[in-house]
Structures are given as C-alpha cells and as structure tokens.
Amino acid sequence: MRGRDQDFAEFFSTRFEGARRIAYAMCGSWSEAEEIAQNAFVRVYGRWARIRIETVDAYLRTVLTRVFLDSRRRGRSREHAVAEPPEQAVPPDHSSDERMAMHAALMAVPPGQRAVLVLRFVADLSVEQVAGALGCSAGTVKSQTARGLATLREAYRGDPNLARNA
Amino acid sequence: MTGDDTADDRTRAAIRAVADVPAPPVTTTLDSVVRRGRRRTLVQRGATVAAVVGVVAAIGVGGVLLRTATEGQAGRPAGPAPTTTPTTTTAPTAPTTNEQQPPSTPNMPGNAPPSSRGTAPPMALLPGWNWVGARITPHGSEYCMGAPAAPEPDELALPNQGDVRARLVDSVSAQTGTEPQVVYQSWAPRSPKTDAPRGYLEVNVDMGDGPGSVQLEVGGFGGSPTEAADSDVSAYGSCERPMRTTLGSGAVLQMYQPDYSDPQAPMQHFGVYLPGGRHYVVTSAGYGEADKVDIGGGGQTIAGGRGRLPLDAAGLAKVGEALAALGK
Numbered sequence: 212m213r214g215r216d217q218d219f220a221e222f223f224s225t226r227f228e229g230a231r232r233i234a235y236a237m238c239g240s241w242s243e244a245e246e247i248a249q250n251a252f253v254r255v256y257g258r259w260a261r262i263r264i265e266t267v268d269a270y271l272r273t274v275l276t277r278v279f280l281d282s283r284r285r286g287r288s289r290e291h292a293v294a295e296p297p298e299q300a301v302p303p304d305h306s307s308d309e310r311m312a313m314h315a316a317l318m319a320v321p322p323g324q325r326a327v328l329v330l331r332f333v334a335d336l337s338v339e340q341v342a343g344a345l346g347c348s349a350g351t352v353k354s355q356t357a358r359g360l361a362t363l364r365e366a367y368r369g370d371p372n373l374a375r376n377a
Numbered sequence: 378m379t380g381d382d383t384a385d386d387r388t389r390a391a392i393r394a395v396a397d398v399p400a401p402p403v404t405t406t407l408d409s410v411v412r413r414g415r416r417r418t419l420v421q422r423g424a425t426v427a428a429v430v431g432v433v434a435a436i437g438v439g440g441v442l443l444r445t446a447t448e449g450q451a452g453r454p455a456g457p458a459p460t461t462t463p464t465t466t467t468a469p470t471a472p473t474t475n476e477q478q479p480p481s482t483p484n485m486p487g488n489a490p491p492s493s494r495g496t497a498p499p500m501a502l503l504p505g506w507n508w509v510g511a512r513i514t515p516h517g518s519e520y521c522m523g524a525p526a527a528p529e530p531d532e533l534a535l536p537n538q539g540d541v542r543a544r545l546v547d548s549v550s551a552q553t554g555t556e557p558q559v560v561y562q563s564w565a566p567r568s569p570k571t572d573a574p575r576g577y578l579e580v581n582v583d584m585g586d587g588p589g590s591v592q593l594e595v596g597g598f599g600g601s602p603t604e605a606a607d608s609d610v611s612a613y614g615s616c617e618r619p620m621r622t623t624l625g626s627g628a629v630l631q632m633y634q635p636d637y638s639d640p641q642a643p644m645q646h647f648g649v650y651l652p653g654g655r656h657y658v659v660t661s662a663g664y665g666e667a668d669k670v671d672i673g674g675g676g677q678t679i680a681g682g683r684g685r686l687p688l689d690a691a692g693l694a695k696v697g698e699a700l701a702a703l704g705k
Contacts, residue, residue, distance in 0.1 A: 223407050236396035249405045256414030264568055314395045332392040
C-alpha cells in the first residue's frame with residue numbers, strides 16, 4: 212500500500228483503458244473518448260481522498276457519464292445521425308462492417324439513452340447500478356433502455372434479423 | 378432460454394462489439410492527470426474563498442448602510458459619514474512554534490516548487506526524530522515525488538481486524554481523552570483501489586464543536602522499511618520534508634507535514650513501516666462523518682470541518698507507535 216498519489220496511480224493504470232473504451236462507445240471517437248476519460252480521472256483525482264474504496268468504480272462511472280453528457284449539452288461535439296467510422300487499427304472485414312453499422316446506429320441514439328445502453332450492455336451494469344451512476348430511478352433506466360433500443364432498431368439496417376431482435 | 382433472453386443477448390453482444398475493437402495507444406499520462414487534478418482543486422478552493430470573502434464583504438457593507446439609514450431616520454444630528462473598517466477573515470492556522478524548522482530540501486535540485494498545502498507553519502521536530510534526508514524530486518510545478526518506487530510487495534494477508542480496531546480505538550482514546558466512535562470499517566482481501574489486500578478503519582472523535590476523525594489504512598510494502606519510507610517521502614504530493622524515527626524493533630515511523638490546503642478540513646498523515654512488510658497509514662483529519670455530503674454515484678465531499686486537527690503531532694506519533702507495537 213502506498214500514499215494517495217501511489218494509490219491513484221494504481222487505480223489510473225488499471226482503470227483508464229476500460230474507462231476510455233466505455234467513453235468511446237458513448238461518443239464514437241477515440242480522440243474524444245481519450246479526452247472524456249482524462250477529464251473524468253482529473254475529477255476523480257480531485258476527490259480521491261474522500262471517495263470510499265467500495266464506491267470508487269461506481270464514482271468513476273458516474274463522473275465519466277456526466278463528462279460525456281456535459282460535452283453533449285454544451286454542444287462541443289456536434290452529433291451526427293451517422294457517425295464517422297472509428298479509427299481502425301486493423302483492415303475492415305465483414306464483421307467490422309457490421310460493427311461499424313451498429314456503431315453508426317448507436318450514434319443515432321440520443322446521448323442520454325445511449326449512455327444508458329452503453330452502461331447496461333458495454334459496461335455490463337445492472338439496472339440498479341446504472342440508476343446509481345446516472346442519479347435516476349430504476350424505472351427511468353428501464354424506459355430509457357427501451358427507447359434507446361427502439362431508436363437503435365430504426366437506425367440499424369445492416370442486419371434485419373438483429374434489428375428485429377433489438 | 379426465452380426468446381427475450383436471446384434477443385437481449387444478441388443486442389448486448391452487438392452493442393458490446395462496438396467497443397470491442399483495437400484501440401489506438403493511450404496518450405494520457407498519469408502526470409498530466411495529476412497536474413490537472415491539482416490545478417482544478419486549487420481553482421475550486423480559490424473560488425470558494427473568493428465567494429466567502431464576497432459574502433462577508435457584502436454583509437459588512439449592507440450592515441453599515443442599514444445602520445446609517447437607521448441613524449438618519451432617527452433624526453440624529455448630521456455629521457461626517459461614519460467610517461468603517463473593512464471586514465476581514467482569516468483562515469485558521471496551526472499553533473506557531475519556535476522549535477527547529479525543517480531543512481529546505483537541501484538535496485533538491487533547484488528551487489522547490491511552491492507548496493499547495495496551505496499556510497500552516499511547518500511542524501516542530503519531535504524529540505528523537507529527524508527530518509528525512511531522502512531525495513525529493515519536483516515534478517513539474519505542481520507536486521514532488523520521492524525515491525523510485527520500492528519493489529512490489531508480496532501478498533501480505535491482513536492482520537486480525539478486531540486486534541487492529543481495538544488498538545486504534547484505545548490509542549486514540551488515550552490521546553484525545555474521548556471515546557472514539559467507529560464510523561466505518563472495511564477489510565478487503567483485494568481492494569479495487571490498490572489491487573491488493575487493504576484494510577480501512579475510521580473513527581470519529583469529539584472535538585467540542587463537532588467531530589474530527591482518525592483514519593487508518595492497512596496494507597503492505599515492498600523492500601526494506603527505510604526503502605519504502607524513502608519512496609513515500611512525498612506520498613501525498615507535498616514537497617515539504619516529513620520527519621522520521623526508527624524504533625528498536627526496526628519499524629520506521631514517518632510523519633508528514635499537516636495539510637491545511639482546505640482550511641476547514643485539514644489532514645495529517647503518518648506512516649508506519651514494519652520489518653515484516655506491514656504498512657499502516659494513520660490520518661488525523663479535522664472533519665467527521667457529519668461533515669460528509671453525498672455527491673452522487675457513491676462519491677462524497679466534505680462540507681464542513683473544525684479547522685484544526687484532533688491529534689497533535691505527538692499524539693499522532695503515539696497512535697502510530699501503538700500500531701507498530703502490534704508487530705503484524
């Protein structure tokens with residue numbers, strides 16, 4: 212065990228990549244995801260000494276989501292119904308085409324609903340955990356999930372079977 | 378499996394696949410996050426102080442205007458307008474001392490960066506203690522770091538929770554003359570905060586005008602006690618030297634300068650490094666459970682405080698020595 216900065220360094224090294232990936236699923240851009248994750252960790256650092264150990268991951272998710280939603284409210288990043296393809300580290304193939312189609316469909320979902328979908332299905336959180344992260348009721352999470360999936364279903368045209376199931 | 382389950386699973390997999398792609402390298406560094414975090418904290422505190430000063434000034438001016446108006450309505454003889462003395466507020470400060478001051482980081486290359494730890498005077502050297510001579514390295518203009526990190530500690534199972542709790546409560550009670558209340562305890566075989574076994578205890582003590590707290594973290598360290606203490610010489614970011622003593626058992630005790638950067642909620646840390654690799658960190662804090670406010674998502678902030686510490690340096694050292702005597 213080490214001092215505060217060492218503890219935070221450990222937390223940063225083990226959590227940053229995951230946080231960036233969740234942010235990427237929310238915003239659709241690796242560069243913006245990096246910025247969102249960085250801003251979230253800056254805020255967490257400011258309160259590090261006062262965050263209880265059991266809640267530090269939940270707190271990070273809350274801050275990450277708020278940073279993302281704040282960026283959308285400020286209009287800093289204008290949303291497009293069809294997002295630009297993400298940076299690719301491997302040549303696209305058939306599966307990546309499908310992924311990009313789903314990615315574009317996800318970007319068509321309103322930010323609040325999209326955050327719910329990402330927290331539910333990418334971060335794999337329960338309804339109650341998402342409610343805690345967003346500061347809303349479980350009922351709101353369920354309704355936002357349903358609406359988000361409906362929007363996703365409309366937007367996703369690459370796989371009719373998936374679109375029907377979604 | 379039901380049809381809904383299948384649909385949900387397919388959707389879940391499809392959405393998850395969006396983020397399951399090779400990512401470009403991370404460009405954010407820990408240093409940049411820490412630097413921005415410290416700057417953000419300072420700006421927020423500055424804004425808070427400015428707001429408090431503004432409110433106090435407004436109340437002062439308003440009071441004078443009201444009194445002037447009242448006096449005028451009472452038909453008092455006209456005369457020169459009353460003069461006012463500006464209202465000022467001062468942050469609480471720790472007791473001053475004439476004892477020996479800590480050296481100004483003699484082996485630090487160049488000038489030390491300014492401390493962000495508030496305006497409290499340096500603590501006095503306790504009898505039998507010495508200022509730590511380990512190298513302190515300024516990191517940018519925001520904080521300092523100690524020696525290179527000691528080797529990673531071996532997994533060290535936590536000591537018995539009841540033994541540690543009893544020792545903490547008894548020693549704090551002996552130093553404060555009050556009966557500490559345990560307000561929080563956690564004994565995690567694997568902490569998400571340190572990715573290692575970590576115990577945590579927090580007791581509140583009555584400070585007369587509200588609670589203060591003594592917090593205890595229990596973990597382990599790698600290397601020798603001295604190596605670990607050298608590595609932690611700036612564990613809390615401060616560039617000010619801690620003081621240190623070594624007990625006959627080989628345990629190294631390290632006391633950090635008090636941190637008054639939040640004047641209402643000061644803190645002071647104390648490290649205990651036992652030869653077997655056990656690490657205790659005792660923190661004396663000028664706030665208690667009643668001062669914590671939930672900010673959502675499981676986070677908390679401190680919305681008040683006593684402006685002073687519940688334990689002085691000597692008392693904090695006694696608590697640390699009591700824990701060191703546990704020997705485990």
